[in-house]
Amino acid sequence: MAMFRTESVEEFYQIGEDIGSGQFSEVKKVTEKSTGKDYAGKFIRKRRSTASRRGVKREDIVREVSILEELSHDNIISLHDAFELQKEVVLILELVTGGELFHYLAEEDHVNEEVAAQFVKKILEALKHMHDRNICHLDLKPENIMLLNRNTQNIMLIDFGLSRRIKPGEDIRDIMGTAEFVAPEIINFEPLSLNTDMWAIGVITYILLSGLSPFLGDDQQETYENVTAINYSFEDDDFFSSTSELAKDFIDHLLLKDPRKRATVDQCLSHPWIMPR
Numbered sequence: 001m002a003m004f005r006t007e008s009v010e011e012f013y014q015i016g017e018d019i020g021s022g023q024f025s026e027v028k029k030v031t032e033k034s035t036g037k038d039y040a041g042k043f044i045r046k047r048r049s050t051a052s053r054r055g056v057k058r059e060d061i062v063r064e065v066s067i068l069e070e071l072s073h074d075n076i077i078s079l080h081d082a083f084e085l086q087k088e089v090v091l092i093l094e095l096v097t098g099g100e101l102f103h104y105l106a107e108e109d110h111v112n113e114e115v116a117a118q119f120v121k122k123i124l125e126a127l128k129h130m131h132d133r134n135i136c137h138l139d140l141k142p143e144n145i146m147l148l149n150r151n152t153q154n155i156m157l158i159d160f161g162l163s164r165r166i167k168p169g170e171d172i173r174d175i176m177g178t179a180e181f182v183a184p185e186i187i188n189f190e191p192l193s194l195n196t197d198m199w200a201i202g203v204i205t206y207i208l209l210s211g212l213s214p215f216l217g218d219d220q221q222e223t224y225e226n227v228t229a230i231n232y233s234f235e236d237d238d239f240f241s242s243t244s245e246l247a248k249d250f251i252d253h254l255l256l257k258d259p260r261k262r263a264t265v266d267q268c269l270s271h272p273w274i275m276p277r
């Protein structure tokens with residue numbers, strides 16, 4: 001069970017600039033006073049009452065922390081410390097400075113297949129560490145994949161706020177990530193599984209190779225309709241003319257409506273588009 005320190009975080013960390021924010025959290029650069037080391041401080045507002053819809057339930061924060069404490073992998077952000085104050089919890093997380101994969105993509109428009117496969121392989125290795133422990137991320141998207149630094153394909157998975165332990169027989173249906181990346185079972189409130197993450201790997205790979213988001217519509221409803229209809233193609237020749245059949249085959253084994261038919265993380269790691277690297 002996660003234990004939080006109850007001292008004042010400012011006593012031990014110098015609070016720096018804002019580096020990002022979520023619905024109920026802000027991320028700031030912080031510096032540990034005793035070592036001078038920089039970290040990312042995730043300040044999460046606690047839900048004040050069961051009737052409220054603002055803030056995060058304490059049990060959900062405890063789950064995120066206990067999952068972070070269980071994971072230990074070069075491509076998964078590590079938790080250094082955790083403080084609980086009256087209105088918020090502060091997670092002190094490893095700081096990565098290479099920026100979001102999302103921004104890298106925006107600058108590069110799309111990447112060549114060799115680089116794309118390297119990125120995907122690193123993401124799959126981090127995901128294997130999670131799936132081998134029956135933990136699913138459930139919010140995989142380019143904003144939650146950070147580059148360790150600008151000049152390698154070394155990535156870090158961040159933000160485990162929606163992560164869940166998948167227990168046999170237990171039904172998880174209530175998670176909602178970002179429309180472009182959610183699998184059909186999330187939209188249809190059907191049971192989620194480790195395979196729900198594999199759908200997102202297919203969407204991220206499609207974007208890496210083309211710069212296009214396969215299901216993105218003019219609004220969230222249209223995006224949801226595109227997802228549930230599995231309405232994607234490689235036909236837009238401007239963007240896929242130089243994409244190999246192997247890369248398309250890799251994606252086609254992930255963007256499948258039936259979660260049970262999707263390639264697992266191990267099958268992806270041994271797929272010929274990934275394996276030879």
Ligand SMILES: Cc1ccc2c(c1)c1c3c(c(C)cc1n2CCCN)C(=O)NC3=O
Binds near residue numbers: 020021095099159
């Ligand atoms: C240099 C930099 C810039 C923005 C950052 C981060 C680091 C960052 C980090 C983390 C999280 C949860 C969010 C973060 N954000 C917010 C945006 C993430 N999509 C984190 O856990 N470590 C980070 O470095």
